[in-house]
Amino acid sequence: MKLPLGFRSAGVAAGIKASGKLDLGLLTSDEPLVWAMTSTENLLKAPCVTRNRARHAGDHPVRALVVNAGNANCANGETGVWNNEDFAGLAAAALGLPRVQEVLTASTGVIGKPLPMAELRAGVPLAVAALQSEHADDFAGAILTTDLVRKQVELTLPGGARVIGIAKGSGMIHPNMATMFAFVLTDAIVEQRSLRRLWREVVARTLNQVTVDGDTSTNDMAFVFASQRLRVDDGDLRYALDTVAEGLSRQVAADGEGATTLITVSVSGGRNPDEARRAARSVACSNLVKAAVHGRDPNWGRILSAVGTSGAIADLDGVTVRLQGFDVFRGTSRAFDEPAVAAAMHAPEVLIEIDLAAGEAEASAWGCDLTADYVRINAEYRT
Amino acid sequence: MKLPLGFRSAGVAAGIKASGKLDLGLLTSDEPLVWAMTSTENLLKAPCVTRNRARHAGDHPVRALVVNAGNANCANGETGVWNNEDFAGLAAAALGLPRVQEVLTASTGVIGKPLPMAELRAGVPLAVAALQSEHADDFAGAILTTDLVRKQVELTLPGGARVIGIAKGSGMIHPNMATMFAFVLTDAIVEQRSLRRLWREVVARTLNQVTVDGDTSTNDMAFVFASQRLRVDDGDLRYALDTVAEGLSRQVAADGEGATTLITVSVSGGRNPDEARRAARSVACSNLVKAAVHGRDPNWGRILSAVGTSGAIADLDGVTVRLQGFDVFRGTSRAFDEPAVAAAMHAPEVLIEIDLAAGEAEASAWGCDLTADYVRINAEYRT
Numbered sequence: 001m002k003l004p005l006g007f008r009s010a011g012v013a014a015g016i017k018a019s020g021k022l023d024l025g026l027l028t029s030d031e032p033l034v035w036a037m038t039s040t041e042n043l044l045k046a047p048c049v050t051r052n053r054a055r056h057a058g059d060h061p062v063r064a065l066v067v068n069a070g071n072a073n074c075a076n077g078e079t080g081v082w083n084n085e086d087f088a089g090l091a092a093a094a095l096g097l098p099r100v101q102e103v104l105t106a107s108t109g110v111i112g113k114p115l116p117m118a119e120l121r122a123g124v125p126l127a128v129a130a131l132q133s134e135h136a137d138d139f140a141g142a143i144l145t146t147d148l149v150r151k152q153v154e155l156t157l158p159g160g161a162r163v164i165g166i167a168k169g170s171g172m173i174h175p176n177m178a179t180m181f182a183f184v185l186t187d188a189i190v191e192q193r194s195l196r197r198l199w200r201e202v203v204a205r206t207l208n209q210v211t212v213d214g215d216t217s218t219n220d221m222a223f224v225f226a227s228q229r230l231r232v233d234d235g236d237l238r239y240a241l242d243t244v245a246e247g248l249s250r251q252v253a254a255d256g257e258g259a260t261t262l263i264t265v266s267v268s269g270g271r272n273p274d275e276a277r278r279a280a281r282s283v284a285c286s287n288l289v290k291a292a293v294h295g296r297d298p299n300w301g302r303i304l305s306a307v308g309t310s311g312a313i314a315d316l317d318g319v320t321v322r323l324q325g326f327d328v329f330r331g332t333s334r335a336f337d338e339p340a341v342a343a344a345m346h347a348p349e350v351l352i353e354i355d356l357a358a359g360e361a362e363a364s365a366w367g368c369d370l371t372a373d374y375v376r377i378n379a380e381y382r383t
Numbered sequence: 384m385k386l387p388l389g390f391r392s393a394g395v396a397a398g399i400k401a402s403g404k405l406d407l408g409l410l411t412s413d414e415p416l417v418w419a420m421t422s423t424e425n426l427l428k429a430p431c432v433t434r435n436r437a438r439h440a441g442d443h444p445v446r447a448l449v450v451n452a453g454n455a456n457c458a459n460g461e462t463g464v465w466n467n468e469d470f471a472g473l474a475a476a477a478l479g480l481p482r483v484q485e486v487l488t489a490s491t492g493v494i495g496k497p498l499p500m501a502e503l504r505a506g507v508p509l510a511v512a513a514l515q516s517e518h519a520d521d522f523a524g525a526i527l528t529t530d531l532v533r534k535q536v537e538l539t540l541p542g543g544a545r546v547i548g549i550a551k552g553s554g555m556i557h558p559n560m561a562t563m564f565a566f567v568l569t570d571a572i573v574e575q576r577s578l579r580r581l582w583r584e585v586v587a588r589t590l591n592q593v594t595v596d597g598d599t600s601t602n603d604m605a606f607v608f609a610s611q612r613l614r615v616d617d618g619d620l621r622y623a624l625d626t627v628a629e630g631l632s633r634q635v636a637a638d639g640e641g642a643t644t645l646i647t648v649s650v651s652g653g654r655n656p657d658e659a660r661r662a663a664r665s666v667a668c669s670n671l672v673k674a675a676v677h678g679r680d681p682n683w684g685r686i687l688s689a690v691g692t693s694g695a696i697a698d699l700d701g702v703t704v705r706l707q708g709f710d711v712f713r714g715t716s717r718a719f720d721e722p723a724v725a726a727a728m729h730a731p732e733v734l735i736e737i738d739l740a741a742g743e744a745e746a747s748a749w750g751c752d753l754t755a756d757y758v759r760i761n762a763e764y765r766t
Contacts, residue, residue, distance in 0.1 A: 044691025044699065075687060075699060077715035111684035112716030218688055287670070288761055295762030301494035304458060305601055308427025316427065316458060332460035333495030370762075372755035378671055379678030379753075 001136050001152050004162040004187035006031060006227030010130035011138030014123025016070035016109070016116055024120070025067040025142035026127040027183065028095060032061030032102070033225045034192045036199035038208070040220035046074035047084035048105040049219060055101060059192050065223070066091040066124065067106040067181070069145050069168070074111045074218045083115040090120055094128040106181055108145055108168065108219055136166055136185070143168045143181055148255055153247035155240050161188040161230035163237075165244035169210075169220075169252045182207055182222040182248050187229040188237050198238055199224045206245035209277060209365040210253050211285035246364075253284075253366035254348075258373030262349040262366065263293055267312075270361035275312045277363040282310035283352060284367030293350050294369035298341040300328040303352060318357030324350060384519050384535045387545040387570035389414060389610025393513035394521030397506025399453035399492070399499055407503070408450040408525035409510040410566065411478060415444030415485070416608045417575045419582035421591070423603035429457035430467035431488040432602060438484060442575050448606070449474040449507065450489040450564070452528050452551070457494045457601045466498040473503055477511040489564055491528055491551065491602055519549055519568070526551045526564055529760075531638055536630035538623050544571040544613035546620075548627035552593075552603075552635045565590055565605040565631050570612040571620055581621055582607050589628035592660060592748040593636050594668035629747075636667075636749035637731075641756030645732040645749065646676055650695075653744035658695040660746040665693035666735060667750030676733050677752035681724040683711045686735060701740030707733060 003009060006029050014024040037056050039049050055062065066087060073080050073087075084105055092100040107115065130138070140150045143166070151167040169180030190198075199222075207222050224241065232240075254262040265283045270276025283289055286306035292299040300321045307313055321329040324344035328336050350369075386392060389412050397407040420439050422432050438445065449470060456463050456470075467488055475483040490498065513521070523533045526549070534550040552563030573581075582605075590605050607624065615623075637645040648666045653659025666672055669689035675682040683704045690696055704712035707727035711719050733752075 042688065042691040043694055043697050044687055075684065075712075075716055077699070079715075111688070112712075218691060287757075291758050291761030294758065297762065301458065304427055305425065305494070308425040308601060311426055314426050316460070329458075329495075332462075333458055370758055372758045374670075375674050375677065375753055375755045375758060378674030379680065 001140070001154055001164055002162070003133055003136050004164060004185050004227060005229040006187050007185055008131040008133045009136050009139040010127045010132065011140070011142030012123060012126045012130055014068070014126065015119045016068055022138060022142040023069045024123045024127050025139040026064065026091065026131060027139060027225070028064040028131060029225070029227050031228065032063060033227060034190060034195055035062055035223060035225045036196040038200060038203045038222050040217055042218050044075070044218050046072055046107060046219045047081045048073065048107050049221060051084060051088070052104050052221065055104065060101065062104055063097055063102040064091055064095055065104040065106065067143055068120065069108050069143055071107060071109040071113055071115055072111050072219050073107040073115045076112065076114055079114060083117060086117060087115065087120055090124040094125045106221055108143065108181060111218065136164060140166045146170050151248055151251040151255070153244045155244055157188070157232050157236045157240055159230060159232060161186060161232045163188070163240040163244050165248045167248040167252055170255050170257055180207070180210070180217065180220050180252060182245065184224040184241060184244055186224070186240070187227045188232040189228045189230060190226045190232070190237060195224060195226055198241060202241045202245050204277070205363070206242065206249045209281060209363065210249045211281055211365060211367045249366050253368050256368035257377050258371040259368030260371060261293055261369040263290065263352065263368055264349060265352045265354070265365045265367070267354045267356060267364070268362045269356040269358055270312060270363065271359040273361045273363060276356070276361040277365070279307050279310045279312035279354065279356065280363045280365035282306045283354065284365035287370055290367060290370035293345065294371055296342045296345040298323050298328055298338055298345065303354065304329065307354060313356055313358065320355045320357070322353040384523070384537050384547055385545070386516055386519050387547060387568050387610060388612040389570050390568055391514040391516045392519050392522040393510045393515065394523070394525030395506060395509045395513050397451070397509065398502045399451055405521060405525040406452045407506045407510050408522040409447065409474065409514060410522060410608070411447040411514060412608070412610050414611065415446060416610060417573060417578055418445055418606060418608045419579040420604060420606050421583060421586045423600055425601050427458070427601050429455055429490060429602045430464045431456065431490045432604060434467060435487050435604065438487065443484065445487055446480055446485040447474055447478055448487040448489065450526055451503065452526055453492040454490060454496055454498055455492045455494050455602050456490040456498045459495065459497055462497060466500060469500060470498065470503055473507040477508045489604055491526065491564060494601065519547060523549045529553050534631055534634035534638070536627045536634070538627055540571070540615050540619045540623055542613060542615060544569060544615045546571070546623040546627050548631045550631040550635055553638050553640055563590070563593070563600065563603050563635060565628065567607040567624065567627055569607070569623070570610045571615040572611045572613060573609045573615070573620060577617070578607060578609055581624060585624045585628050587660070588746070589625065589632045592664060592746065593632045594664055594748060594750045632749050636751050639751035640760050641754040642751030643754060644676055644752040646673065646735065646751055647732060648735045648737070648748045648750070650737045650739060650747070651745045652739040652741055653695060653746065654742040656744045656746060659739070659744040660748070661693045662690050662695035662737065662739065663746045663748035665689045666737065667748035670753055673750060673753035676728065677754050679725045679728040681706050681711055681721055681728065686737065687712065690737060696739055696741065703738045703740070705736040
């Protein structure tokens with residue numbers, strides 16, 4: 001996937017992953033980048049998250065981000081904090097940047113093992129040597145942990161500005177490989193303040209609506225970087241960020257651990273966006289709904305119960321549920337062609353539409369079916 | 384199990400369950416019963432819950448409770464509301480009670496199918512005819528849905544007053560059989576007001592800390608009834624209710640769908656009871672922790688991450704995690720004998736102890752492991 005103007009990237013194998021696969025990624029810009037980040041709400045945060053949040057609290061631009069896969073550098077105490085600082089320092093030195101504060105870090109992988117500093121010391125200069133401005137492919141590979149596929153989305157705006165997105169995450173929280181990362185790059189010109197507001201809104205509507213098992217991780221981060229090269233219309237940029245982030249959301253959910261089926265929950269008629277989002281998430285993350293989708297069971301009772309748990313409805317007047325386009329509930333139970341709906345659910349994506357009939361707000365959430373493989377993967381991970 | 388003084392009970396087969404098993408239970412007292420109830424926080428509530436809550440809002444005593452299994456009478460619109468009222472009316476008539484308000488109802492089973500009124504009309508008089516004051520065994524059988532075992536606990540206080548508990552529930556939310564019921568009966572003398580306060584506290588500490596898949600159901604209810612026969616010490620009664628409710632909590636969790644292992648999470652050092660409870664629940668209901676327990680994997684990273692999600696800790700200073708009595712985490716990762724801990728986890732109950740090192744509050748939660756059978760049961764339930 002082609003990089004937007006102004007960016008360079010690299011991905012190398014530094015020996016952090018035992019498999020010898022790509023595990024160290026670097027993203028840079030010659031000019032300061034306007035950026036925004038959202039990160040995990042888990043109170044237990046890895047040092048990379050804490051450090052980036054401190055940078056984000058100011059309006060400081062950044063020039064580089066260095067990322068490793070195979071080690072989350074989480075729950076390592078003071079050693080972890082200093083190793084993370086050193087990781088940024090290695091990149092700053094190799095890039096010839098005088099200010100280490102202009103380098104962000106991101107780590108994903110096992111919790112509670114010290115960052116392998118020898119490998120990073122050898123690897124970071126290799127990554128700098130491998131920097132190129134053509135594509136993001138090696139970078140996209142270097143951030144993966146147990147993902148089965150790379151997650152990438154790209155889009156070109158009127159006027160030629162581009163927005164590309166790269167993500168990892170095979171579970172909103174992955175077994176000890178806890179993390180979802182999303183990196184969105186654009187060569188659009190945008191002010192820091194508006195980018196930050198925009199990104200917060202986009203992430204609330206998209207990446208924060210992805211759920212594989214309902215948990216947040218210790219290392220989750222979603223970034224957008226803008227290299228300030230091409231003028232864009234505000235509305236176009238919003239549309240592009242939204243589309244790219246939604247595309248990444250769908251790809252992450254579809255690659256959920258053990259998943260065979262992408263579940264898209266589309267809620268309308270909510271009293272407000274927050275309620276609509278909670279309702280959509282509650283359905284997408286219900287184990288019972290996820291198992292029913294796996295069994296191709298048009299089980300609207302579980303869907304309604306999950307909506308009820310979310311607090312978004314007080315009664316069922318006017319509430320409708322549609323499964324793969326079939327009406328299965330309208331205020332009260334109703335006859336429908338169960339075999340036909342079950343047959344329609346034999347698809348790579350199952351769409352659950354819920355009208356709350358309480359207002360105008362809409363929201364979506366993305367999840368995946370719950371399978372015996374999920375249990376196997378998570379029961380056997382470390383053994 | 385012997386009934387406390389003042390109670391009569393029955394359980395009969397009314398033909399609501401296709402299997403022909405016991406499915407209609409009745410509980411009565413000749414004198415008005417002092418009572419308390421807690422019920423589901425799911426905004427989608429079955430008519431039996433709504434009606435009982437309305438009774439509970441006043442201080443009115445009750446004389447009987449009639450319960451059916453096999454049909455939850457939920458999401459049935461106005462018809463469901465009137466059928467529920469008729470269900471109470473049938474019991475009042477057959478018992479010769481002039482006030483239908485003195486009869487509570489409880490339904491559990493599939494959602495969205497009309498209550499089988501013909502079966503109830505024939506069955507309720509049979510239940511009245513079967514009333515006896517010796518034991519609660521048939522009643523305990525009549526409330527079950529897909530539970531594998533009956534859940535019963537009994538305890539005798541100094542002075543001879545007894546407290547017995549009966550519950551059902553094979554999942555905090557069961558596939559369309561959504562419900563956990565708990566019935567605690569005692570012949571103790573206790574005032575309505577103190578019983579209600581006491582029950583709220585007991586349930587918060589016990590039954591509300593049971594989690595099989597993190598959802599609440601549309602029909603969950605937990606009752607205590609006191610027949611006012613024998614004097615008891617306040618502290619003794621509290622202890623007895625707590626012990627009986629905790630026993631039921633453990634039995635419900637252990638019989639969770641597909642479960643092979645009871646998980647007890649014991650949290651200490653919380654800033655306040657609410658935080659300690661949330662932390663314990665968060666760990667007990669984490670799919671990743673549940674799968675790790677199933678795999679006998681001493682995976683403290685998942686435990687810490689679940690605690691972090693709950694919001695109960697801001698940092699790891701002083702935080703310790705013990706698994707089956709082994710220290711596996713103390714503020715930072717530490718070496719421990721993984722094979723020995725894994726071996727100790729091969730037990731019917733796995734104990735996870737977490738010290739938050741932030742205060743004095745304690746809490747427990749009870750759950751079960753996540754197995755491929757859970758997925759199978761819930762994917763295949765209706766097919």
